[in-house]
Every structure is written in C-alpha cells, then in structure tokens.
Amino acid sequence: MTKKRILVVDDEHLIRWSLTQMLVDDGYIVESAENGGEALAKFKEFQPHMMLLDICLPDANGMDLLQQFKGENQDLVVIMITAHSHADSAVKALKLGAEDYVGKPFNLEDVLHSVKQAFEKCHLRDENAYYRQVLRKKFESDNLVGSCPKMIEVFKMIKVVADADDKTVLITGASGTGKELVARAIHLHSSHANEPFIEVNCAAIPETLLENELFGHERGAYTDASQKQKGIFEMAKGGTVFLDELGDMPLGMQAKILKVIENKRYRRLGGENDMITDARIITATNQDLPELVKQGKFRADLFYRINAMTIFLPLLSERKMDIPHLVNYFVDQFNHEYGRNVEEVDAQTMSLLMNYDWPGNVRELSNTIERAMMLEEGRILSSDHLIGEITGCREKASTTESPVAEEGAGADDCFSLGNFKLPKDGISMEEVEKELIKMSLNRWSGNQTKAAECLRMSRDTLRYRMKKYGLVDADGKR
C-alpha cells in the first residue's frame, strides 16, 4: 500500500518531535510545522493525507485552518490536538470535518491508535469500497484464461510488474487480446489494489478535454469552469490510472504524462501549484509505438520510459491450444449470465473454432460464443449458429469482407449486401455508408483501425462518421 503522508502541526517542539518519531517508526512519511504559515506552505508542497493539527497556534486558529484545509481537500483526514479538552471545541471540530480529537497531555499510543482508526474509517466510508469489492471478486478468480507457454510468460510478468510497485507498465497486443484484463490483474495483485482503478481511453477523448479529464481544473480556469473539479489522477488517489490506447495520445499531452511518470507531479488547469500523485500508471496500446516514434507521432523519451516493463499479448491465432479452455470458460460465463444450460460443445464445433484465425482475438471468440448460446436451444452447442467465416460456409455469413454483393438481384428484386437490402425505390447513400460502417465494425469486432482500413478510409474519418450516424455513445464507444 502507498505510504501515507502525515503533517504534524504544533508549536511545541517536543510534541512535534515525539509525534514525528512515533509515526515514522510506524511506517508513515511525516513532516511538521510549528505555526499556521508554515502549515499552509507544507500543506501545498507535501500534500499530506492526514494532519495532526493543534488548535492553538501562535499565528492562527486551528479551527480556521481546519476549515481552510478541508475546503482545499475534502479527503484530508484531520485529527485536532488541544491543550484544553473542552467538549464544545471537540464537537465544533468534528462538525467542521475533523475525524477525531485528542487532548493534551496525551499518551503517544492513544494518538497512534487514533491515527490508524481514522485512516481505517475513511477507507471503509469511501463509497467506492463496496463496488471495488464486487469488481475484485469478479476479477480475482482465475479469469485470465490461458496455459500456453506465451500466456505463462504473461502471467509471470504480471506478477513481476505488480510487485515492482511504482514502475510504469506498457501492455501491447492487437485488439481483443486482453490488454485491459491484464491491466486490471496487475492492479489487483499490486499494493494499490484497495484503491480505485480508473481507465481513460486516450483515443476517445478530444485533446482539449483530455487534460481536463486527467488533471482536473481550478475554478475559473476557463469560461465554463464555475467549480473546481478533480481530475482522474486525484480521484485515483493511490490506485491505478490505466491509460488505454496511449498511441493515440496527442504529443502535447505526452509531455505532461512524462512529467507525471518522472516526478509524480502535474498541474490542474488554471492551477498555480503542482499536485503530487500516488497513483500508478499502466498504459496499453495496439499500435506499433516504435513506428510511431519514427514518424514523429510519439515521443521517444516517453516510449523509452514506459518500455522498460512491457507485457506483450499474443494473438489468439498464436495460442490455439488455449481455445478449448477459453470456449468452456465463456460457455460457463454465459450459462451463468443468461440462465442457459449448455453442457458441452460438440466436437465438430470445437474443431471449427480451433481452425478459425480470430482476427478479433479473444473478444471475437467471446462474442461468437455469446451469440451462439443466445440462439442455441439445446444442451449441446452446435455449429448451426456460427457465422460463415468460421464454418467456412460463405453464404451463411452475415458480414462479408467484400462489400460488393456476390450475387445479383434476388427473388424480391433486392440487391443483397449482407443484411442490407437495396429497395426498389432507392435509398440515400448515407444509409448505405452507415450500414457498411456497421458491417465493417462487426467484421473486425469493433477494432476501428481495421474497420477503417477495410473501408479504405482513415481512422479519424471513420470516427467522424460513426459520430455522425450515431454509432457511438456518449463515451465515444460503440
């Protein structure tokens, strides 16, 4: 777990010294301040998780400071210290957001107990804790299926990387090979596991919004910024920030991310001070980063920085021996999800699944099994509901690699293009385009790069048109 930072604020030297010693011995990172002015400066620079704050300071009232600090950082845990253990100031401090209250003279053991309890309570209170538990269960069980040598290497690397606490990781591999799953596995096996895992798709967010999303902004940073807003690095606390599709990150942002990786510092939009982050960064891309570096689209220094710890995920076609295990895993999963009772997969179906090349990798396999199970009424999964590409039977295909129809006008005087029909009285080209884009995306299991290539258009053009035809949701995802 990330070491917590504690700021001790008291004007008595002996108290500062003894509290500092005790907390350092217990594994905390501690700094101290002897008055309000110094406390304010250290609050900004040191960014503590907790403050032990004396109520009576020579230049300030601890209660005022409490309000000010909590206003700046709601997550700050404050324990008040006072010479007068008056019940009314205790109640007031708690009302103003202090977590606890200790009266002088105090026993050091009691303070330590109070510090631990306060951290514990805050952690449990965190509304995400419950959801994290649920997610954790989902991902904790051996949900990364694979026993081929390449996947064994991947599992070993996950362990190494999870233990190498603060190193930035790069996960590469084609679309659908399991990069996100691996990122989550690293998080869950690391010391950051009890904190949030937050994913950012760098390709889905326009450059101007990305910085705001990652770093947050101060009030008044731009015209619409009427409130201060936390960024993802702040929300992740000591957890993990997963920067997905890093290859699509604009160059300007790359420089800022490099600074976060190197110094753990960043600045909110419109902010005057650097913020410190305890979050770990995991990155992933399906692009060829060395090639992007050559083309000047990706910073060489950032590449070398993240490339030190790389996990490369194999194509599914390179690990066909894992297919039966994956198929059975997905059958179990969808039995559970859809209340089905499929008991086995017939031998012919399994052999078709083994012989197919899976351009969309594990995602395509998962989608295939899901669809077949939705349509299967019996207890044995047959090949009846597999698409033409897999059965090798073209006319069954609902999608096609070639957008040109293979047959001429059909019985209904329609021109058939996959699921698409050209009605007698015509249709707008926009409808045709929309349908082709949908077909291509399905054909490539949502991989926009491949879908765009297939339609001989750039990825940006594809994205623009997906938006235009309402093929993306608010997150920019399909």
Ligand SMILES: Nc1ncnc2c1ncn2[C@@H]1O[C@H](COP(=O)(O)OP(=O)(O)OP(=O)(O)O)[C@@H](O)[C@H]1O
């Ligand atoms: N080894 C695996 N075991 C079980 N399921 C897997 C495995 N690898 C991938 N999957 C499943 O396949 C799907 C795609 O995985 P994931 O989203 O991690 O791929 P990705 O590499 O991030 O793809 P993209 O580049 O398109 O974002 C998910 O449903 C995931 O659960």
Ligand SMILES: [Mg+2]
């Ligand atoms: Mg992904």
